[in-house]
Amino acid sequence: MTRLFSTTVAADDSGTQMMDQPSRLITGTDVRQACRSGTWTGPTAGLAPGFAQANLVILPQDWAFDFLLFCQRNPKPCPLIAVTEPGSWQPTAAPTADLRTDLPRYRVWRDGNLVNEPTSIENLWREDLVSFLIGCSFTFEAALQRAGIPVRHIDLGRNVPMFRTNIRCQPAGRFSGSLVVSMRPMKPTDAIRAVEISAQFAASHGTPIHFSFPEQIGITDLNRPDYGDTVPVEPGEIPVFWACGVTPQAALLESRPPLAITHAPGCMFLTDLKCD
């Protein structure tokens, strides 16, 4: 299976002389400008706290209806924040942005194969490209932490563990696939609060899709995630599963469109939307 997610991608760049200081990247605009000027090419976790980050998927127009329908039918893994008009690189969620330059790093896929990881896609731009911004889990994780609920993978400095489930997404045209979930271990009382809190963040995957029994959704070994890092579930805790933004990427790549452009793992788009 194509590797979708890695914690190490672009980490090489974080030590270069040109690199901006994360502490200077306070707003969504700051991060986008640093990306545009080439002074930030690394992961965006922790940058511009309080601003919503988004997954990016770019497709040719003749694939866009099917993908929009896939997102509409599967809102928990694919919470749409914005969709551009064909040919436009300016999303409503950040009117001054340029989606061709304002992410730290992109991935370019041809027929489902990764062919390049550029820091700009200006030279690839076409008038028929449609851009989809999809909410990511950073938003509700920050809200959990503000409520005093520990988020272990963050505390451990790891990537969240993600698993393919036996739950099929609602297919749409040429797109289909299995639901991918992320897992966060919690005490039961924290899990109850986490349901309450995440219910307020529909654009960030909303409430969990399952908890307690991984085998009921086709997960056989919590110590062997399909993507991301292993995170321990301690005695007295339950694993809590949320729909994950890797789901649409996996469905996208399995359908092998002639061209697709996505964010590089961890290198998200910073919007102007406040999320706290």
Add this chain to the structure above:
Amino acid sequence: MTRLFSTTVAADDSGTQMMDQPSRLITGTDVRQACRSGTWTGPTAGLAPGFAQANLVILPQDWAFDFLLFCQRNPKPCPLIAVTEPGSWQPTAAPTADLRTDLPRYRVWRDGNLVNEPTSIENLWREDLVSFLIGCSFTFEAALQRAGIPVRHIDLGRNVPMFRTNIRCQPAGRFSGSLVVSMRPMKPTDAIRAVEISAQFAASHGTPIHFSFPEQIGITDLNRPDYGDTVPVEPGEIPVFWACGVTPQAALLESRPPLAITHAPGCMFLTDLKCD
């Protein structure tokens, strides 16, 4: 302006010998079967209580992306319940349904002009047609009534008053237009509860978009609705405004697609989705 909504459409048919008794139409399936067999061609308000009803919009595929995007960008007036694959007349919200026959009555529009009001569209069906089911206000109105909040236009046996506002919808491709709202007068304490309750019905227009000051959203005379009937606001009450499903129909007709098929006013599609 084209007349979109009338309480009298199809009322002529309700007295025919063939007509089914409303009291026998208990489930979504009952209503759809009665429509399919031609024994029900009238309005659906009050039929199959507890089952969600939906607005229907059918468009050729080359207009479908723009309309799907319009709905995605304007979720309050256009809460999507389901969108079919091109050529399919079976929505996921009612897998045994046939969208070509299972509504009491349809409206056929060519280049934005109403040309026919048939009870079946089988002879118009094409492989490139995409069907959109959009939530309607019946669902949250029933919930308001269950909570003991009077809904005056129902109590008066009238159609809800609707108004064009000066709020512009987010345009999408060839679709743009003004937000149309429905108005329900309420005591302030009931309005607070109505916000709480309608917040749970995102697929039925969700929370209000405004209240108290009609002039702030471009409404000059509450006694002269643009669609529907007049309903009085009594002393000590405020007008409460919800986004209305007429919004996408108005945007649709202004854009004049070569073919569009909608439900006839008040003659909605009955889903299998329970809403109480």
